[in-house]
Amino acid sequence: MRTMLEVNDLSVSFDVYGGEVQAVRGVSFSVKEGEAVAIVGESGSGKSVTAQTIMRLISTPPGRIKQGSVRFDGQELLSLPEKEMQRVRGNQIGMIFQDPMTSLNPTMTIGMQIMEGLMKHQKMSRSDAKKRAIELLTMVGIPNPESRISQYPHHFSGGMRQRAMIAIALSCNPALLIADEPTTALDVTIQAQILRLMKNLQKQTGTSIILITHDLGIVADMCDRVIVMYAGQIIETGTKREIFRNPQHPYTKGLLKSLPRLDQSKNEPLVPIHGTPPDLIQPPQGCGFCSRCDYAMRICQTEVPEFTRLSDTQQVRCWLQQSQGGIRGGKGASA
Incomplete structure (x- = not known):
């Protein structure tokens, strides 16, 4: 690939x-x-x-x-x-923003916000862009897209606004989609629907x-x-x-x-990461996690570790994986 x-x-x-x-x-x-x-x-x-x-x-x-x-x-x-960059943004790279209510334009209809990118990047006519916008709203699961296309963001629920954002992001068939917290503030049922939608769209479009x-x-x-x-x-x-x-x-x-x-016992407590x-x-001069780490050593406070390759696909930036860390010793390690 x-x-x-x-x-x-x-x-x-x-x-x-x-x-x-x-x-x-x-x-x-x-x-x-x-x-x-x-x-x-x-x-x-x-x-x-x-x-x-x-x-x-x-x-x-x-x-x-x-x-x-x-x-x-x-x-x-x-x-x-x-x-x-404007030709790349929205056309070749799409983005689903964290908060659809503040990312969508409250003065424009949902349909126009989808059509805008199609007319600009794909050079579609207004009528063709409208047809495509209805198809996209249907694809992301918006009911009655023919009427919804003329509505404004405040007419949509949180889950529907997020679906509309996905429709906008995918309108020009981008090669790369960046989804920034796409399910924030959504209930678990809507979260599952949004994730299923994204997985299906990835399979369909690659x-x-x-x-x-x-x-x-x-x-x-x-x-x-x-x-x-x-x-x-x-x-x-x-x-x-x-x-x-x-x-x-x-x-x-x-x-x-x-x-x-x-697989965790109901009496087994969750373990938070202490500190901030x-x-x-x-x-920090050294490792950024040093002040919160139970295994921190002296070297962690003063030097940033390089990546250690653990396999062809996994690598980690930590002194515990490097021989120099054990040599220096310190908190949580034998000197």
């Missing part, structure tokens, strides 16, 4: 009153054609900023792309003129998907590969099976332990 997206050494900061927030720090990953990749982590880990940077939606200022490369289908996006979420249950159901982010950095990657059955980073293990499991993420205005 060819590589659709390749992100290399991406760093993004925001200049605020208190200083420079280093939101994304040296992130590198790739997505292959037809692959579903999850990016998981706590709020503030850099997931959404990474996605918005790929789409070139970071406001400048205060946002600033410090370094890195984002290549989509062999084309560098970060140096692309804005007019050219679209690559980047799913940004903190819900590992969704990841287990939808994705092929998992990227774990913490404090603006990728700390572990692997296939879904590797991450769920053989996690290696203490943070990844902590995420899994904090979730309820079907670091301040990214002054990020």
Whole structure:
């Protein structure tokens, strides 16, 4: 399979009153054609900023792309003129935003918001765009699409607005779909419907998907590969099976332990990750998870570990996987 997206050494900061927030720090990953990749982590880990940077939606200022490369289908996006980027955005790369109520235009009908991209990117006539918009609303499960197409976002429920967002994102048959928390604030029944819809659409169209979420249950159901982010950095990657059955980073293990499991005794308590993420205005000199890690060593406080490759598909950034960590010793380890 060819590589659709390749992100290399991406760093993004925001200049605020208190200083420079280093939101994304040296992130590198790739997505292959037809692959579903999850990016998981706590709020503030850099997931959404990474996605918005790929789409070139970071406001400048205060946002600033410090370094890195984002290549989509062999084309560098970060140096692309804005007019050219508009042809990519929505046409070749679609995005489902986190909050459909604030992402949809309240002054435009749902139909017009779908038709707009079709007329601009696909050069469709207004009548053909309307027919296609009705087809898309039908495809995403909106009842009575012929009448719904003339309604405004406030006429739609939360689940229907999210379906409308998916219809807009898929209107031009993008090669890559970025879904940023697509089921946030939806009840579990609607969540299941949205996820089933995305899986079916991926099978039908062969679209690559980047799913940004903190819900590992969704990841287990939808994705092929998992990227774990913490404090603006990728700390572990692997296939879904590797991450769920053989996690290696203490943070990844902590995420899994904090979730309820079907094979878990009802009297067995969930184990939260204690502490809070670091301040990214002054990020830690060493490992970002050091202050919350039960296995932290002296070297973790002063030096950032390199990735250790555990298999062809799994790698982790942790001193526990490197011989130097055991040599230095410290908290939670024998000196």
